[in-house]
Structure formats: C-alpha cells, structure tokens
Amino acid sequence: MSDASLGHIAAQQLDATHGVVLYLQDISVSFDGFKALNALSLAIDDGELRCVIGPNGAGKTTMMDVITGKTQPDAGSVYFGQTIDLTRLSEAEIAQAGIGRKFQKPTIFEQHTVFENLELAMKADKRVRRTLFARLSSEERDRIAAMIGRIGLAGTADRVAGLLSHGQKQWLEIGMLLMQEPRLLLLDEPVAGMSDDETERTAELFLSLAGSHSLVVVEHDMAFIARIARKVTVLHEGGVLAEGPYEQVQNDPRVIEVYLGR
Amino acid sequence: MMTRYRGRGWIAFVAFALALLVAVPAAALLFPAGSPLHLSEYWVSLAGKIVCYAIVALAMDLVWGYAGILSLGHGLFFALGGYAMGMYLMRQIGTDGVYHSPLPDFMVFLDWKSFPWQWWGSEHFLWALVLAVAAPGLLAYVFGWFAFRSRIKGVYFSIITQALTYAAMLLFFRNETGFGGNNGFTDFKRILGIPIATPGMRVALFMLSAATLLGTLLLGRWLVTSKFGRVLSAIRDAEQRVMFCGYNTAHYKLFVWTLSAVLCGLAGALYVPQVGIINPSEMSPANSIEIAIWVAVGGRGTLAGAVVGAAAVNGAKSFFTQAFPEVWLYFLGLLFILVTLFMPRGVMGLLTREKPA
Numbered sequence: 001m002s003d004a005s006l007g008h009i010a011a012q013q014l015d016a017t018h019g020v021v022l023y024l025q026d027i028s029v030s031f032d033g034f035k036a037l038n039a040l041s042l043a044i045d046d047g048e049l050r051c052v053i054g055p056n057g058a059g060k061t062t063m064m065d066v067i068t069g070k071t072q073p074d075a076g077s078v079y080f081g082q083t084i085d086l087t088r089l090s091e092a093e094i095a096q097a098g099i100g101r102k103f104q105k106p107t108i109f110e111q112h113t114v115f116e117n118l119e120l121a122m123k124a125d126k127r128v129r130r131t132l133f134a135r136l137s138s139e140e141r142d143r144i145a146a147m148i149g150r151i152g153l154a155g156t157a158d159r160v161a162g163l164l165s166h167g168q169k170q171w172l173e174i175g176m177l178l179m180q181e182p183r184l185l186l187l188d189e190p191v192a193g194m195s196d197d198e199t200e201r202t203a204e205l206f207l208s209l210a211g212s213h214s215l216v217v218v219e220h221d222m223a224f225i226a227r228i229a230r231k232v233t234v235l236h237e238g239g240v241l242a243e244g245p246y247e248q249v250q251n252d253p254r255v256i257e258v259y260l261g262r
Numbered sequence: 263m264m265t266r267y268r269g270r271g272w273i274a275f276v277a278f279a280l281a282l283l284v285a286v287p288a289a290a291l292l293f294p295a296g297s298p299l300h301l302s303e304y305w306v307s308l309a310g311k312i313v314c315y316a317i318v319a320l321a322m323d324l325v326w327g328y329a330g331i332l333s334l335g336h337g338l339f340f341a342l343g344g345y346a347m348g349m350y351l352m353r354q355i356g357t358d359g360v361y362h363s364p365l366p367d368f369m370v371f372l373d374w375k376s377f378p379w380q381w382w383g384s385e386h387f388l389w390a391l392v393l394a395v396a397a398p399g400l401l402a403y404v405f406g407w408f409a410f411r412s413r414i415k416g417v418y419f420s421i422i423t424q425a426l427t428y429a430a431m432l433l434f435f436r437n438e439t440g441f442g443g444n445n446g447f448t449d450f451k452r453i454l455g456i457p458i459a460t461p462g463m464r465v466a467l468f469m470l471s472a473a474t475l476l477g478t479l480l481l482g483r484w485l486v487t488s489k490f491g492r493v494l495s496a497i498r499d500a501e502q503r504v505m506f507c508g509y510n511t512a513h514y515k516l517f518v519w520t521l522s523a524v525l526c527g528l529a530g531a532l533y534v535p536q537v538g539i540i541n542p543s544e545m546s547p548a549n550s551i552e553i554a555i556w557v558a559v560g561g562r563g564t565l566a567g568a569v570v571g572a573a574a575v576n577g578a579k580s581f582f583t584q585a586f587p588e589v590w591l592y593f594l595g596l597l598f599i600l601v602t603l604f605m606p607r608g609v610m611g612l613l614t615r616e617k618p619a
Contacts, residue, residue, distance in 0.1 A: 068506060095508035107503045109496045116492055126509045128517050134489040180507065 014098055014183055015082040016046045021184055021214045022067065027076035028238075029062055036062040037073070038238035044184070049210035051225050051246075052218045054235035055259050060218045061104065063235070064186050068101045069094045080184070096126070100177035104188040106169035110162030114153055114172060117161050118144045121176035144179070151175035152201065166193040174205070184214045191224050203227045234259065274566070275479070282313070282472035287465050303464060310468040310536040312576045313475050317529035319556045319568035320478050321522040326554065327563035328486055329518050330498030332416075335423030337550035338430050339398035339523040343530030344540040345434075346397055348447035349381050350390035351458070351535060355451050367449075368442045378440035387454055394531035395524045402523030403516065410512040410519070415501075424547050431545035446541025453535050464536070471532040475569070478525055482565045485518075494518060495563070555598050561608025570609050 014021070022044040029037040037059045044050055054060055065071035067078060069091040078086040084097055095101075109117050122140065124130070136144075148157055151171040156164070161172060170190060177185055187206075191199045199221070206215055206228050219225050225232065229246035234255050242252045249255055286309060289301035301309075318340050325331045352366040361370040365377070383389040405426065409419060437443040450458050457463065485491050496504050497511050504511050534540045543549070552575070560571020575597070582590040605611055 070502075090510070091502075091505040092508050092510045095506050101506050103503075107500050109499055109503065111499055112492060112496060119489070120492055120496055120504075121507045123508075126507070128490065128513050131493055131509075131514075132485075132488055132490045176507070 014080060014084065016183075018082060019046050020044070021046045021048075021081060022216075023077075023079040024063070024067070025077050025079075027063070027066055027073045027078065029059075029066060029071060029073050035238050037066065039076070040235075040239055042233065042240065044214050044216060046183075047211045047214055049206060049215045049217070049228060049230055051229045051232045052216060052235060053220070053222075053225060053232060053259065054241070057237075058235040059238040060235055061188060062238075064101060064188060064216075064218070067094075067186060068099060092126070095180065095182075098181075098183040099186065100180045100182035100184070101186045102170075102173050102177055102188055102190055104192070106166065106173050108161045108169055108172050108176065110160070112161055113158050114148060114161055114164070115144060115157040117172055117176055118147055118179050121179040123179065123181045147175050147179060150178075152198075167195060167198040170194060171198070171202075174202075178209075182213065185209070185216070187215060187217045189219055190217060191219065191221055199224055200227075271566070275476075278569075279472075279476050282476070283469060286472075287469060290461065290465050290468075303461060306461075306464050306468055307536055308580055310464070310471055311533065312573050313468065313471040314529045314533035314536070315553075315556065315576055316569045316572040317471075317475050317478050317532075318526050318553055319560065319572035320475075320482055320565060321525035321529070322553050322557050323562060323565055323568035324482055324485065324494075324518055324525075325522045326557060327565075327568070328491060328494045328498065329515055330495075331515060331519065332420045332554065333423045333519075333522075334420045334547065334550050334554060335425075335427035336522070336526055336553045338423075338427035338545050339402060339526035340530040340533070341430075341434075341540065341542075341544035342398040342401065343394040343527030344534040344544060345441060345447070345530075346384075346390050346393035346527070347531035347534045348450075348540040349384040350387060351450040351453060352442075352447050353385040354453060354455070355449065358451055359449070366442070366447070368437075368445065369440075372437060374440075380440065391531065395527045398523040398527035398530075399520055403520045406516045406519040410515045413512075424550065427545045427550050428547050431542045434542040434545060442541070444542060446539060447534075448539040448541075450535065450538055458535060458538075467532065467536050471529075471536070474528060474532060479565060479569070486565065490514070552594070555594065555601075557608075559597065559601050559605075559608055561610030564608075564610040564614075567608050567610035574609065 020043050022042075024040060024042040027037050027040045028035065040059065040063060042063075052060055052063070062071060066073050067086060069086060069089055073087060080086050080094075080097055080099065086094055089097065109120065112120070119136065122144065124134065145157070148154060151174060153164075153168060153171060153175070156168070161169065164172060170193065174187075174190065191202050194202060203224060206217065209215060217228065226246060231244065232246050232249045233240055234242040234249055234252075236258050241258065242249050242255050286301060286306065289299055290306050293300040295302070318336060322333065322336055325333055355366070357364055359367045359370075361367055363370045365374065369377075377384070384393070409422065414422065433439055434441040434446075435444050452458055453463070486494070493504060493509055493514055497514060501511055530540075530544075556571040556575050557568050558571070559575055560569065561567030575594075578593070579590060582593055601608060
C-alpha cells in the first residue's frame with residue numbers, strides 16, 4: 001500500500017493573517033425539510049473565547065458538526081484561516097489541520113487507561129505505517145505526564161478511563177483535545193455534570209487558553225457563561241439572533257424572549 | 263490494558279510451542295503403533311486441521327475482537343487460499359489421474375483442452391503460495407476499500423460479508439468457472455514431488471502449520487500491543503473520537519482487514535494438503551459463522567482465546583459428529599447462546615481476571 005493511500009494528509013498551514021481563525025458564511029443545513037441552520041454566518045478571531053448560547057434546536061451542535069466535517073452544509077462556505085476550505089476535508093483532516101472538538105457527552109476511550117487516551121490523542125504522524133512502529137520518546141512521556149497533572153488527574157495514569165467520574169471524564173476529554181495542540185477548540189457543554197469546584201477550575205483553564213488558542217464554548221450553564229464570557233453569540237432557529245458583549249446580550253429583549261426569559 | 267503477556271503468558275506460549283513442535287512429532291514418529299504414547303495418523307491430521315482453524319480464529323480476532331468488525335465471510339478467504347494450493351496439488355498428480363491426462367480429471371471430463379486463465383502458473387509451488395495470499399488479500403482490499411470508505415458498519419457489514427461468501431460459493435459450484443464444481447479438488451498424490459499421504463509428510467505439514475500458528479500469535483501480539491493496536495481498539499469503542507483525533511479510521515480498518523484475509527489464505531493453503539480436499543462447501547455461510555463462534559467461545563480481544571476457542575469447539579465437533587451426529591448443530595447453537603449470555607468474555611474471561619483489550 002502506497003504512502004498516499006494510507007492517510008497522507010497534505011500539511012496545510014493555517015493562515016490567520018487577517019486575525020480571523022474561523023469564518024462561516026451563509027451556512028444552511030436541512031434534515032428532511034427541517035432547517036437546522038439557516039444562512040448562519042459567524043467569524044471567530046484568533047485567540048478569541050466565544051460563547052454560543054441558544055435554546056434546544058437552535059443549531060449549536062449542527063454548527064459544530066459542519067465545522068468538524070461531520071455534516072456537509074447544503075449551502076455556504078466554512079474557512080479555517082484564509083485558505084483552508086473545511087467543506088472539502090474529512091473529519092480526520094480537519095482535526096489534523098488544528099481543530100479539536102469536545103462532544104456534549106464525554107467521548108473518551110473507556111477501555112484504555114488515562115495515559116493511553118492522551119497518547120492516542122497526542123499530535124503525531126497518524127498514518128498507519130507510522131503508528132505501527134511508533135515509540136514514545138521520554139519527552140513525549142513527560143508531556144503526557146504534565147497533561148495528566150494539568151487536568152487534575154494526577155495519580156490516575158494507569159487507571160482505566162471508564163472508571164473515572166463524569167467530571168474527570170470531561171477533563172480527560174479536554175486534555176485529549178489539548179494533546180492535539182489545536183488552534184481552535186470547539187467545546188460542547190464542557191461543564192455539564194461537573195461539581196462547582198470542577199466548573200471553577202474549568203473556567204480558569206479556558207481563560208488561560210484564550211489568547212494562544214481560539215475557543216468556541218457552547219453552554220447552558222449561564223453562571224459559567226457569565227464567568228468566562230467576553231463575546232456571546234445567541235443562536236435561534238438556525239441563525240444568529242444577537243451577538244455582542246455578555247451584558248449587552250443579556251439585556252437584549254429579543255434574547256430574553258426566546259431564551260433567557262423562559 | 264492490551265492483553266499483556268506477562269511472565270505467565272510467555273511460559274504458556276513456550277509450553278504450547280513445545281507441545282506442537284516437539285511432543286506431537288515425537289509421539290507420531292518415534293513411538294511405534296501400539297505404544298500408549300503413539301499418536302495415530304487420525305489424530306495428527308485432526309490436530310493439523312485444528313491448528314489451521316486456530317490461525318483463522320486469530321485472523322478473525324484481530325478484526326472482530328480488536329477492531330470491532332464482525333466478518334461473517336472469513337471462510338471465503340480461507341477457501342481461496344485452499345483453492346490456490348489445491349490447484350497446485352492437482353497439477354502434481356500429473357498423468358496419474360483416471361484419464362492419464364496432464365489436465366486434471368474434471369477438465370478432461372468437461373472436454374477442456376487448456377487451463378483457464380486463473381490457473382496460469384499454478385504448476386509452480388511458489389506461485390501457488392503467492393496466489394494463496396494474494397487472491398484473498400486483493401479481494402479483501404478491494405471489498406474493504408469500498409465498504410470502509412462508504413462507512414458501512416456493524417450488522418450491515420456482517421451481512422454483506424455473508425452475502426459475499428455465499429455468492430462466491432455459487433460461483434465455485436459452477437462447472438464452467440474452472441474450480442472443479444461441487445467436487446472441488448481432491449485425490450492429491452504428491453507435494454513438491456513427494457508422496458503426500460505418508461506419516462512423515464503428515465508430520466511435516468503439521469509442523470509447518472504449527473510454526474505458522476506460532477508466528478501468527480507473535481505477529482498478532484506485536485500488533486495489538488503497538489500504538490496501532492491501541493488505535494484499533496479505540497476505533498472499536500469510539501470510532502468518531504478516533505476520527506476527531508486526526509486518524510483516518512478507514513485506513514486502519516482496511517489494513518487489519520486485508521492482513522486478516524491474508525492470514526486466512528495462508529491457513530487455507532496449509533489446510534488443504536492435510537485434509538486432501540477443497541470444495542465450495544468451505545464457503546458456505548454456516549462455516550463462516552462457525553469461525554465467529556470459535557472466537558466468541560474462546561474470548562474476543564485476547565488472541566490466546568481465539569486459539570483456545572478454535573481447539574475447544576472443533577474438538578467437541580469431532581467428538582459429537584461421531585458420537586451423536588444429529589445433535590451437533592443443536593449443541594453448537596446452544597453453546598453460542600450460553601457463551602453470549604453467561605460468558606461474554608469467553609473461556610479466557612474465566613481463566614484470567616485481566617480485562618480484555
């Protein structure tokens with residue numbers, strides 16, 4: 001089997017020269033006539049921490065599916081930086097390009113250990129041939145060990161991930177994203193099921209990541225949003241209802257009517 | 263987390279290797295008939311058959327136990343390897359057949375004057391070996407390329423593999439396709455010019471099969487304890503997460519799927535000279551389902567379990583089909599139900615407390 005057939009992915013460099021890392025324009029997606037996204041446009045700046053809120057069915061998860069290549073939009077364009085057209089790439093290629101995604105329900109490798117979960121996620125040549133002969137260097141082991149400490153799982157390296165608590169699984173998944181060294185992190189309800197203490201530590205982590213990474217956080221927990229929010233986008237019926245600083249959005253009568261007021 | 267062959271595992275492996283490569287040949291050749299330690303030809307050929315089945319079970323465990331791909335068509339790859347070797351053995355008969363023609367009897371019977379295209383070069387032993395691994399490998403690669411690229415999974419994939427082996431069986435049953443119809447290939451006389459039905463040749467073929475089984479075990483262990491193996495079992499448990507980690511999962515599945523088919527072809531090529539016949543019934547859907555049962559009984563995702571399961575089920579089969587031929591299928595069905603309900607981790611689950619991979 002040739003090199004090209006086994007997962008060779010053309011290395012494309014992210015070009016964020018105009019300060020925009022992700023650009024969605026007029027994205028429409030419909031499922032059996034239901035418009036999940038309706039001409040959605042959104043731009044995320046390099047290093048920005050953006051919160052996305054909206055009632056159930058507003059299109060938040062579909063938007064993430066479009067960005068990560070899980071769903072093809074019926075219309076519109078999605079660009080990562082100036083040059084990378086995400087609608088033409090597979091899920092794996094998008095991940096390699098530098099976009100990490102955390103699912104709503106924690107998705108980790110339950111039968112692998114914490115260490116192995118992070119090892120598999122770690123940025124590397126992920127083609128079959130390389131993976132067959134891959135050996136961890138001591139520097140890579142140190143990086144994994146450091147990440148285990150950073151996500152508050154010290155002492156659990158050899159524990160099977162399925163045995164972790166819900167909050168720990170959420171953290172492990174975040175750790176896996178970070179091991180991929182992404183430029184953009186998409187986080188779907190990252191603090192669901194976390195204790196107040198874990199939520200607070202998550203907020204601190206996200207705030208420390210902003211600047212060097214771009215983050216898009218979808219959350220229902222308004223206290224958490226208030227804690228980390230700078231700019232907030234409100235989705236409603238597949239489009240953007242309002243966008244702006246948290247206080248402004250919070251007092252927007254349309255937002256109150258469709259979402260906050262209920 | 264992967265099945266780690268710690269000290270105990272290696273001791274078991276060495277004991278197993280000694281039993282296959284030393285004890286069996288010694289019992290068959292050194293002890294005279296009548297001695298309580300003598301192993302008769304019947305037992306040598308039964309053991310040889312089971313060793314070949316164990317290779318198939320290992321191949322199945324790699325795709326099913328580790329990558330989570332349940333194939334119900336692995337009998338096809340086994341049979342293709344068997345047919346490739348079978349044609350070589352047909353040509354070794356030379357002019358000693360019923361019709362004293364250089365062509366195999368079935369071709370003379372059909373009034374054919376030359377070999378069909380697929381049997382070009384089949385008089386060469388090495389070419390037969392190449393064909394035995396390349397034919398199943400190529401078929402698996404092409405089939406897998408389309409199936410994995412189209413993201414066909416789970417029960418849909420299993421059903422298509424079942425249909426594939428059934429379709430191939432119908433094709434091989436036909437006389438005009440050049441595979442010997444429902445009789446297949448049989449009446450072999452020689453291999454590499456040496457008479458095939460002698461005690462020495464039986465033991466040699468057995469030892470060759472045993473060495474292949476041991477090699478397959480080591481290869482399998484190396485694969486599943488590598489990072490590649492961890493990616494495979496991650497695909498089994500959460501394929502989407504693996505994709506979002508940046509792995510092209512279709513390529514991983516295609517690699518292990520094709521490797522598995524190649525191993526089955528090799529097993530088939532070793533099997534046919536020992537049993538002396540290959541016919542389309544090897545491709546029957548039931549045969550392929552039985553392969554999955556061996557692995558389920560032994561314990562998925564453990565490698566050793568595949569070998570244990572193949573030996574246990576086939577040992578039971580040769581006993582039951584002689585003692586109570588009419589109840590064998592009921593017994594097999596019952597065994598599968600009981601294992602599924604009460605022993606989800608198979609025999610290996612009872613033997614070890616280690617978690618499967």
